[in-house]
Amino acid sequence: MKVGIDKIGFYTPNKYVDMVDLAHARGDDPNKYLIGIGQKQMAVADQTQDAVSMGINATLKYLDQIDKDKVGLLVFGTESSVDQSKSASLFVKSALHLRPEVRTFEVKEACFGLTAGLIIARDFVRVHPDETAIVIGSDIARYGVATPGEVTQGAGSISVLVKSDPAILTLNDGHSAYSEDINDFWRPNDSKLAMVDGKYSTQVYLQFFENVFNQYKKDRKLETKDFDAIIYHLPFTKQGLKANRLAVEDQDETTKKRLEDSFEASKQLSMEVGNIYTASLYLSLLSLLEKSDLAADSLIGLFSYGSGAMAEFFSGNLVDGYKSQLDPEGDEAMLARRQRLTVKEYEDTFNKALEDPKDGEVLESDEVAGTWYFAGTENYIRQYKKK
Numbered sequence: 288m289k290v291g292i293d294k295i296g297f298y299t300p301n302k303y304v305d306m307v308d309l310a311h312a313r314g315d316d317p318n319k320y321l322i323g324i325g326q327k328q329m330a331v332a333d334q335t336q337d338a339v340s341m342g343i344n345a346t347l348k349y350l351d352q353i354d355k356d357k358v359g360l361l362v363f364g365t366e367s368s369v370d371q372s373k374s375a376s377l378f379v380k381s382a383l384h385l386r387p388e389v390r391t392f393e394v395k396e397a398c399f400g401l402t403a404g405l406i407i408a409r410d411f412v413r414v415h416p417d418e419t420a421i422v423i424g425s426d427i428a429r430y431g432v433a434t435p436g437e438v439t440q441g442a443g444s445i446s447v448l449v450k451s452d453p454a455i456l457t458l459n460d461g462h463s464a465y466s467e468d469i470n471d472f473w474r475p476n477d478s479k480l481a482m483v484d485g486k487y488s489t490q491v492y493l494q495f496f497e498n499v500f501n502q503y504k505k506d507r508k509l510e511t512k513d514f515d516a517i518i519y520h521l522p523f524t525k526q527g528l529k530a531n532r533l534a535v536e537d538q539d540e541t542t543k544k545r546l547e548d549s550f551e552a553s554k555q556l557s558m559e560v561g562n563i564y565t566a567s568l569y570l571s572l573l574s575l576l577e578k579s580d581l582a583a584d585s586l587i588g589l590f591s592y593g594s595g596a597m598a599e600f601f602s603g604n605l606v607d608g609y610k611s612q613l614d615p616e617g618d619e620a621m622l623a624r625r626q627r628l629t630v631k632e633y634e635d636t637f638n639k640a641l642e643d644p645k646d647g648e649v650l651e652s653d654e655v656a657g658t659w660y661f662a663g664t665e666n667y668i669r670q671y672k673k674k
């Protein structure tokens with residue numbers, strides 16, 4: 288039985304900062320950000336958008352196209368959790384009016400969270416072929432104003448529906464995984480900002496990529512030239528470019544060009560959004576599907592990396608007619624609706640969002656009608672509302 292991704296929804300908040308503006312404010316050459324890091328814009332979440340609200344908004348992109356009564360599993364992958372006990376997925380389940388029989392929980396392993404959920408969902412659907420699963424990745428990457436990691440921040444969510452006979456991507460059996468207990472990036476419980484050993488993290492990402500990519504090819508008796516595209520977790524697009532360079536070195540010119548072109552397509556949305564941790568690899572997938580013209584059955588390799596660290600390489604094949612499931616104009620309009628903040632406005636918005644509102648204070652959102660947002664706490668219970 289074929290199981291895989293049937294729907295994909297993307298949400299990013301309504302504010303961004305331009306990388307050229309940021310470079311000028313920090314006294315850096317804009318090309319360091321545009322070329323050296325490979326980012327053009329960075330999404331900014333204000334106090335009213337958190338992992339939960341963004342996850343609801345991403346799922347709403349396709350909710351009216353699915354049979355809600357068939358959803359048997361809802362998994363929420365995040366490292367921007369809003370509660371130490373209660374799963375973010377329960378707020379989502381309530382907002383979306385999913386049935387009480389749904390099994391639902393949150394998973395965490397840095398940026399690997401959505402991938403972990405996807406694999407659980409694939410196996411769930413294998414056992415329950417008449418049911419479907421919603422898997423959400425939703426995160427806000429925060430390193431802090433004027434830190435080296437600042438240019439690699441971002442905010443957004445991807446939600447996928449996993450089902451049998453999917454309409455977008457069938458997931459192949461088999462994977463290669465690699466994990467090690469290391470300290471490249473982490474976020475202690477008392478900190479809203481991530482801590483990172485930046486240069487080290489960029490090196491281990493590449494080492495882990497080589498490990499799992501080579502192992503996957505060996506196990507599955509595949510060669511690099513068998514892939515029509517390889518996509519990556521993109522903490523910033525230059526990092527993926529470096530991994531892709533490793534993938535294509537020593538390849539023939541046709542393979543090189545094909546994998547370079549597909550990488551180019553896969554990085555476009557991330558360049559305008561930034562790092563969205565758990566959802567980043569799946570934003571690469573969405574970008575690849577929207578901005579290239581791959582044929583049905585194309586073999587896509589996926590590299591998932593979560594600091595700490597855990598990496599996995601797996602693959603899928605595109606389903607005939609997959610383009611009809613996408614909404615590139617809608618995604619473009621969502622990016623176009625965003626307000627360009629000055630650097631001062633970004634800093635104020637960013638710092639305000641680090642504060643918890645006083646209990647009882649009601650937050651208002653400046654989002655478009657129909658968008659869900661965090662409206663503050665009542666008796667320390669988080670309130671989510673629809674604009």
Ligand code: HMG
Binds near residue numbers: 436438439
């Ligand atoms: P930095 O020290 O500001 O930057 O930190 P740099 O000096 O290394 O420069 C960056 C690049 O710009 C270099 O290119 C420069 O040469 C180039 P490279 O050598 O790498 O090819 N450059 C220029 N290019 C053109 N014109 C110029 C110019 N000037 C310089 N004028 C760093 C960069 C990424 C370390 C920092 O931003 C950081 O710490 N970011 C956060 C950590 C991170 O994203 N790590 C990625 C791997 S770990 C991961 O992916 C997991 C993660 O998503 C978390 C999770 O799993 O949950 C982070």
